[in-house]
Amino acid sequence: MAYPAAYRYTKEHEWIQIDGTTGTVGITDYAQDSLGDIVFVDLPKVGDAVEGGKTFGSVESVKAVSDLFAPASGTVTAINEALKDKPELINTDANTTWLIKITLANAQQTDGLLTAAEYEKFISEETGH
Amino acid sequence: MVDFGGWDMPVDCCGLIAEHMAVRTGVGVFDVSHMGDIQFRGPGSLAAVQKLCINDASKLQVGQAQYSAMLYPNGTFVDDVVVHKLSDNDYLIVINAGTREKDVAWVRQVIGGMPGVHMNDYSDFYTQLAIQGPRAAETLQKLTSTDLSAIRNYWFTWGQVCGLPNVMIARTGYTGEDGFEIYIPSDEATSARVWNEVLEAGKEFGILPCGLGARNTLRLEAGMALYGHEISDTINVFEAGLGRYAKLDKGDFVGRDALVKIQADGGPRRKLVGLEMVERGIGRDGYPVFSLDGKRIGEITSGSPSPFLKKNIAMAYVPVEFGALDSEVAVEIRGQMVKARVVALPFYKRPKKST
Secondary structure, three states: OOOOOOOEEOOOOEEEEEEOOEEEEEEOHHHHHHHOOEEEEEOOOOOOEEOOOOEEEEEEEOOOEEEEEOOOOEEEEEEOOHHHHOOOHHHHOOOOOOOEEEEEOOOOOOOOOEOHHHHHHHHHHHHOO | OEEEOOEEEOOOOOOHHHHHHHHHHOOEEEEOOOOEEEEEEOOOHHHHHHHHEOOOHHHOOOOEEEEEEEEOOOOEEEEEEEEEEEEOOEEEEEEOOOOHHHHHHHHHHHHOOOOOOEEEEOHHHEEEEEEEOOOHHHHHHOOEOOOHHHOOOOEEEEEEEOOEEEEEEEOOOOOOOOEEEEEEEOOHHHHHHHHHHHHHHHHHHOOEEOOHHHHHHHHHHOOOOOEOOOEOOOOEOOOOOOHHHOOHHHOOOOOHHHHHHHHHOOOOOEEEEEEEEOOOOOOOOOOEEEEOOOOEEEEEEEEEEEOOOOEEEEEEEEEHHHOOOOOEEEEEEOOEEEEEEEEOOOOOOOOOOOO
C-alpha cells in the first residue's frame, strides 16, 4: 500500500491534500482494506462547517459503520457525488477517491497531522507488521 | 479474525460480497466446526429428544433431519437445533457454538433420570464443513463415491469422503442454497487436507472460503434466525414465526404448556417481520424502529445490506398491529428517522431446480 508523500494523514486513517486554502479529503488504503466492501457513504452538504478532529460523516461496509474525522477545520465546498451510487470506488482506489473538498479555516494547517512516513509507521505499529 | 463464542474465526477470507455471491451463484465453503454435537444413545433416546425439542422426532426416518428448538418452560428459546435420526436408538443434535455449554447443561438437567438414554457431547470430535451453493453437489461429488443426488433436502447418509470412511454427509445448511455439511474427524491434518481438497474440487466453479460475515448476510437474506438476535430466552416460538415447528399434539415437551397458554390468550403480541429500507440508509442490529407518528415500537434484530438483492434489509420485532405487509415504519439511524417497509420473509428464496 502506497501512501502519497504529498498528503498528510490522521490517526483515524483519513488523508488530506492541501493546495493553498483548499483541502481535499479521503480515507486511506489501510482504512478501505480494513472496512471491506464499502456500500454507503454519508457526507455533509456543501456549505457545512467541519471541525478538525470531529466527525463529518460516516462510511459503511456491509458489516460495520465507521465515523469519518475531519483532518482540519473548514467549510465544505464540494462533495464527491459519484459515491452515492458507487461507494465501492473508495475500495478500488482510496488514494484518488476524494470524499469532500473544504476551504481551510487556517491555510496550510498541518498541526497534528502525520506525514506519509509517520502514518506508515503508525499503522505498522497498530497491526504489528 | 474475531472471537465468536470463544472461537477464533475469520470475518471474511476474500471479501464479504465476493464470498456471498460465490455461494449464491457457484459454491462456497465454511468451517463450521464451532457448532456443537450432542448425541443421544439408547432405547430411551427418542423419548429424550421428544421431551427436549419442539418438533416431532417420531416422524423422522433413519437418515432424516429436522429443524427444531429447545425451550424453557416459559416457551422461550434455549437454542435452535437440527435433530438427526442416526438409528432408532441414536440421535444427533447439532447446536450453536455460542450456546454450547449452556445447551449441554440444559440437556443434562432435562433428561437426567430419564431411563435408557445416555448423552454425550461429541462437539470436539468433529470438524464440520459446509459446502453451499448451486454447484455444491458437483463440487462434493468429486470427493465421494456416494451418489449425492439420492440425498434429499434435510436428509443425510454416511459415505467415503476424501478417502475417509463413514463420513456423515447431510444435505443441510444455513445459507438458503442447496448444499451439504460433512462431519469429519477433527484432527488438524485431516481437517486441513479435506479443506484443501474441497477448495481444489470447487475451483472450476469459483469456490471461495467463506467467513462469518458472508455467513450472516446469507442467512439474513434467507430469513433464518440467529440465536441472540431473532431467538433468545426472551422470545417465544410464536413471536419468532416458528410455530409450525412446534408440534403441540405430539405429546408433552418442555415449554409446551406455555405455548398452549399463549395460543389460548390470543397469540403473540409482537411478531418478527422483514423490513426493507425505503429511504437511503442501512438499518443495523439494535437500531430502534418507530411508527411513522413517532412512537418507538421495536428494534432491529439483524440488519445489513443484502449483497445479492442489493437492498438494505432487516428483521425486527414489532407489535402485531404494525406487522402487515407494506406497512411503513421508520428506523432511527444515528439520530435520523429513515423510512422502511414491511416485506415478506424470507427476503430470498433460491430458484427451483427445473428437472
